Amino acid sequence: MNKVATLSLRVMRLFIICGLVFVLTNSQGLTVNARSNNTISDVAAGISNIISPVSPLGIDADAYEVIVASSVTKSSDASSASSTAEETESKIVMANVSRAMNVREEPSEDSAKVGVLYKDCGGKILERKDGWTKLQSGDLIGWAKDDYLLFGEDAMNLASDVGKQVVKSQSSALNIRKEADENAEVLGVLTEKVFVDMIEDLGNGWISVDYNDETGYVQSDYVTSEFKIDQGETIAAIKIREEEEKKAALTRNRGAVSADADEVKLLAALIQCEAGNQPYEGKVGVGAVVLNRVRSGAYPNTIYSVIYASGQFTPALNGTVARVYNSGKIADSNYQAAQAALNGETTVGGALHFRRVNGREGIIIGAHVFY
Numbered sequence: 001m002n003k004v005a006t007l008s009l010r011v012m013r014l015f016i017i018c019g020l021v022f023v024l025t026n027s028q029g030l031t032v033n034a035r036s037n038n039t040i041s042d043v044a045a046g047i048s049n050i051i052s053p054v055s056p057l058g059i060d061a062d063a064y065e066v067i068v069a070s071s072v073t074k075s076s077d078a079s080s081a082s083s084t085a086e087e088t089e090s091k092i093v094m095a096n097v098s099r100a101m102n103v104r105e106e107p108s109e110d111s112a113k114v115g116v117l118y119k120d121c122g123g124k125i126l127e128r129k130d131g132w133t134k135l136q137s138g139d140l141i142g143w144a145k146d147d148y149l150l151f152g153e154d155a156m157n158l159a160s161d162v163g164k165q166v167v168k169s170q171s172s173a174l175n176i177r178k179e180a181d182e183n184a185e186v187l188g189v190l191t192e193k194v195f196v197d198m199i200e201d202l203g204n205g206w207i208s209v210d211y212n213d214e215t216g217y218v219q220s221d222y223v224t225s226e227f228k229i230d231q232g233e234t235i236a237a238i239k240i241r242e243e244e245e246k247k248a249a250l251t252r253n254r255g256a257v258s259a260d261a262d263e264v265k266l267l268a269a270l271i272q273c274e275a276g277n278q279p280y281e282g283k284v285g286v287g288a289v290v291l292n293r294v295r296s297g298a299y300p301n302t303i304y305s306v307i308y309a310s311g312q313f314t315p316a317l318n319g320t321v322a323r324v325y326n327s328g329k330i331a332d333s334n335y336q337a338a339q340a341a342l343n344g345e346t347t348v349g350g351a352l353h354f355r356r357v358n359g360r361e362g363i364i365i366g367a368h369v370f371y
Contacts, residue, residue, distance in 0.1 A: 093135050094122045094155040095232075096148055103142035103232060107132030115140040117232040120162040122155070138231030159229055167207055167223040168195040174223070176216035180206035187216045198225065250363060253344040257291050263303045268338040269325040270307050273315035274354075278366040280333060285348040285363075285370050287341025292350050299352075 095101055095117040104111040107129055117123075123137030132143045133151075150158055169190035177184040180202060188211055190196065199208040199215060207220045233241070259267070267287055275286045293299035293306045300306050307316045315321045324330060348354075348363050348370035357364055362371030 090152060091124050092122060092151075092155045092159060093125050093133060094150040094158045095119060095144075096150045096158075101144060101148045103135070103137075103140060103144050105142055107134070107143040109145075111143070113235060114142040115232050115234040116238065117144060118230065120158070120230055121232050122159050122229045123231065125151075139237065140232040140234050163227050163229040165198040166195040166226050166228050167198045167209055167218065167220075168193060168226055169218075169223055171222040174218055176209065176211050176218055178216065180204070180208070180217040182219075184217070187211055187214060190218070195226070195228075201225070250349040251345070251347060252349070254288075254292070254295065254346055254350065255344045257294055257303075257342050257344075259303060259342050264335070264338055264342065265330065266307060266321070266325055267303055267341070268330045268334040269321050270313060270316060271337050272324055272330050272334040273320050274313065275337075275366070275368065276331065276334065278368065280337060281347045282365040282368055283334060283337035284340050284345060285351070285365050285368065286354065287338050288346035288348050289351055289354055289370065291341050291344075292346070292352050296352065 097117070097119055100116050100118045102113050103115045103117055105114050106112075117137060117140070121137055123135040123140070125133055126136055126141070127134040128146075131146050133146055133149055134143050135141070135149075149155075169192055171190075172192050174190040175186045176188045176190060176196075178187055179185075196216075197210040199210055201207050201220065202217075205220055206217050207223065207225075209216050209218055267290060270290065271283050271286050275283045278286075290303060290306050294301055294303060300309060307313055307321065311317075313321070347365060351363060351370040354362075354368045354370040357367055357369045360369050360371060362369040364370075
């Protein structure tokens with residue numbers, strides 16, 4: 001390769017570094033319209049910005065993004081560009097782990113954990129000391145061991161590999177169309193600040209994007225183009241996410257169970273006897289316990305057999321359920337709860353038991369604890 005070509009490649013790489021890495025030394029940034037179609041030599045600076053959470057492991061984690069800014073004056077001074085690139089490249093840090101690493105309050109393994117950096121997460125260096133690095137990754141600020149981090153060119157290369165280009169709506173209702181045409185069918189709508197993965201800037205006022213695994217098109221006048229890298233999570237954010245996941249698990253549909261009219265009525269009668277004076281969520285919970293047992297290999301596989309199993313539901317065994325069933329005086333809310341449970345709805349996850357609240361750990365709804 002001749003010297004001119006070598007120099008050209010070197011300068012090109014410096015511009016990329018300036019555009020991607022310099023952002024880590026700033027906290028506020030410029031947003032540019034994705035329509036700018038700049039060449040690599042035009043892209044000489046970027047500013048960091050934080051957007052909505054994106055999960056690196058299938059869970060809800062913050063996203064770390066870099067906005068590539070344009071309209072920067074071209075410089076003919078290669079040595080100046082080199083100096084800037086080297087300085088800014090030294091600010092980036094990336095996690096070098098297969099899954100996750102701890103970030104601590106102080107540079108010591110005995111110090112309290114303040115958060116977690118996941119695989120492919122990045123941030124900026126604040127301080128380095130005794131084999132530890134103080135870093136900032138989104139809201140997470142703390143110390144991480146150098147043994148599990150990448151710096152300099154290695155960090156830059158990984159950031160380039162794992163980051164991705166997105167476009168973010170600057171309109172309150174931006175149409176995503178099936179074709180690059182204002183009259184084309186609308187696939188969906190992006191509200192302001194919502195982003196999707198970018199496929200290509202077509203250069204004609206339209207950008208192709210990935211919308212629910214389908215190629216769509218947005219007008220570039222109404223979006224910004226941004227480069228995004230994942231961030232770590234603070235302990236507080238992790239706790240909030242885990243609580244939300246627990247709640248979601250308690251109401252995740254468990255699959256419908258077929259039943260005839262008599263079984264629906266029988267289940268509604270049991271719900272009325274066990275939870276007639278309880279909140280609707282508690283009524284669904286009682287129905288869900290019955291259906292969870294039907295699905296379980298540890299119990300009979302029919303609604304009737306579960307309800308009348310020896311030693312289980314007292315109202316069934318003492319004849320109360322039969323009397324309510326025969327009277328036909330069953331409240332609509334109990335029928336509704338029975339049908340919801342049959343449809344797979346649950347407010348208690350896979351709980352197989354419930355009883356009056358008595359100090360036992362479990363999911364408390366009204367006067368009952370489910371476990």
